[in-house]
Amino acid sequence: xxxxxxxxxxxxxxxxxxxxxxxxPISGHATLYWxxxxxxxxxxxxxxxxNNGVVDDSQLPKDRFSAERLKGVDSTLKIQxxxxxxxxxxxxxxxxxxxxxxxxxxxTRLTVT
Amino acid sequence: GIQVEQSPPDLIxxxxxxxxxxxxxxxxxxxxxxxxxxxxxxxxxxxxxxxxTKQNGRLSATTVATERYSLxxxxxxQTTDSGVYFCAVDSGGYNKLIFGAGTxxxxxx
Numbered sequence: 001x002x003x004x005x006x007x008x009x010x011x012x013x014x015x016x017x018x019x020x021x022x023x024x025p026i027s028g029h030a031t032l033y034w035x036x037x038x039x040x041x042x043x044x045x046x047x048x049x050x051n052n053g054v055v056d057d058s059q060l061p062k063d064r065f066s067a068e069r070l071k072g073v074d075s076t077l078k079i080q081x082x083x084x085x086x087x088x089x090x091x092x093x094x095x096x097x098x099x100x101x102x103x104x105x106x107x108t109r110l111t112v113t
Numbered sequence: 114g115i116q117v118e119q120s121p122p123d124l125i126x127x128x129x130x131x132x133x134x135x136x137x138x139x140x141x142x143x144x145x146x147x148x149x150x151x152x153x154x155x156x157x158x159x160x161x162x163x164x165x166t167k168q169n170g171r172l173s174a175t176t177v178a179t180e181r182y183s184l185x186x187x188x189x190x191q192t193t194d195s196g197v198y199f200c201a202v203d204s205g206g207y208n209k210l211i212f213g214a215g216t217x218x219x220x221x222x
Contacts, residue, residue, distance in 0.1 A: 042212030042214050043156070043199075045209060091156065098208065099143060099163075100208065101158045101161040102158060104156040104158075106155055107155075
């Protein structure tokens, strides 16, 4: 079974630029999550999708972050414009619907200079 | 919101030693998962354990939901066990996991 796929693995941008991350969940997983992990901390949930609907985006900085999952499969997370404090690893995870184990991708390490 | 505290924050072991990692949470939960983040950053799901005890090889976990804690046991540790161990919980039933700060484990040969 293929795992959660993310790209790119690394991205370096200057502040005020825009960036996009892509995620393809495990086949059949209805729920998709984007987490932000700042160095030395645990992951923090940004947004959770159930199929193509948003379940929770209360921690998403909506003035600069956006995410979509148009066809209920893959998803993109965008930051525009980026700030220095956005430097982090962005992790995508997926799970079956309901309460079930999460499976994470390898993440995208973003550096904002 | 629910608070998750993990202890100890750091742990250094010699290969072959046993260890116990603890996760305390501030409210009742219906979902608790343990993860291992290896030195390359990959997060691996170890256990989905809202209550009871589970074992997987050298690892086992116990959650006592009524007392709001969970324990992760690592026996006969190996260098490949190094990394950060995270406990994550959800109390709302939507699989919205809140992560602790982690326990950083280093196993030396």
